[in-house]
Amino acid sequence: MLDIGLIRKESEAVRQRLLTRGMGAADGLDKVLEVDEERRRLLGEVEKLKAERNAISKEVGVRKAKKESADDLLAGMKEKSDRIAELDKQAAEVEAKQEGLLLSIPNLPWEGCPKGSTAAENPVVSTWGEPKKFDFKPKDHVALGEALGILDFAASAKVSGSGFAVYRGEGARLERSLISWMLNLHSGEHGYTEVSPPFLVRESSMVGTGQLPKFREDLYAVEGGELFLVPTAEVPVTNLHRDEILTEGDLPKKYAAYTPCFRREAGSAGKETRGLGRMHQFDKVELVWIEHPDRSMKALEELCQHAESVLRKLGLHYRKIELCTGDIGFGAARCYDLEVWAPGMGQFLEVSSCSNFMDFQARRMGLRFKGADGKNRPCHTLNGSGTALARLFIALVETYQTQEGGVTIPETLRSIFGSDRIGKELSKPKP
């Protein structure tokens, strides 16, 4: 949520910055200014009346205490109160309207964001490793996984429909191992506190991180309740500190969390839907920072390094791109994506999105810190996948497949996985 004070003071600059996102991104700005003016007008009027009423009521109390009559003061007070009630109602309506408008305006892209209008204009920041070379034609993970019996799409379709997967045997074990290994890495080496949050959250949490009110159609809602399935651990974890005033010494807060992620993926049917590429449910280890505004851009670099370290340790070829103003997400001010190479599919797959939301989410959720000057200011929030599963699984099995149709397990995963390969000639680790 943008600061209404900023919108008021620098409306033209705000408009120009929003427009770098594309046509329509500044819609609602004029309306919100108009509503804000009306709100302040009403507030001025009603607060003046309330001040009068308070003064008179206080005097009534004094007179009654002295057993004196206050009838002269009470005359006309009912009308005054009715007028106040009427104006209060109007003010509440206008405030709700303003809130609704503000919640639907996207964040300002950071001033240093590359300008552009589509994903095609996202610059590649860096590339790590090389595409794996094969002496044979590499299979994609669907062919490979089904032949090995570690993926079963027929079963998941039967149980839940398209967009789901059943991992079996060594496949399920690999998935679980990756989650544990990543959590160990981030909590053990990168200083994150591991948390295991609820997978269903209330509406206010979704509003806090920005999924609602605008993107309801992307979410799974639980029927008959007001709970939603989390689309990312960002939601429950960032909201851990909603409505809190932290001290500067509390910052940064760094959390790592595993959750499954549930997304309707409405409108993307038929697009990249083969195999594990785009699922209604996938696993993810998420990194969340709550940081001091002065340090959040540095924090974004660090957070992204932590996500990158996952891919490096696994020896997976990837590239890092920075999202341009036209492609950046609703709440993000700056964002890097990490895309890992899947040799069987012959494409890069997004496995991490590392964003600095600056004060956008913090304003929505009332997350502040008390600065050295004693003033309360919104914190900055960041998050990034560290990393998303399913696609990491794809890259891993496709990269490490063998000519015989098995999969070699990278050195770093072997002890937690309990073996050095999947497939024929499965061997136990040497004692």
Next chain:
RNA sequence: GGACGAGUGGCGGAGCGGUUGAACGCGGCGGUCUUGAAAACCGCAGAUGCCGAAAGGCAUUCGUAGGUUCGAAUCCUACCUCGUCCGCCA
């Protein structure tokens, strides 16, 4: 799911419908004292919004939303959350 009880400032905990944003204690901040610290003593201090260049003023806020009243932390209703007991259960 059923019954009962409770929700007050960072924490604990008072609070007759009227000069209560709220006693008191702890914690916090600033000072006095001290070589320094502790103790003791004195003082300051919630949050949000509106107006204002500022100083400051005003409004709102005692789980949430309504209601009664000239006036609500205090009375009424609903909801939420927590606790206890019962039932069910991984």
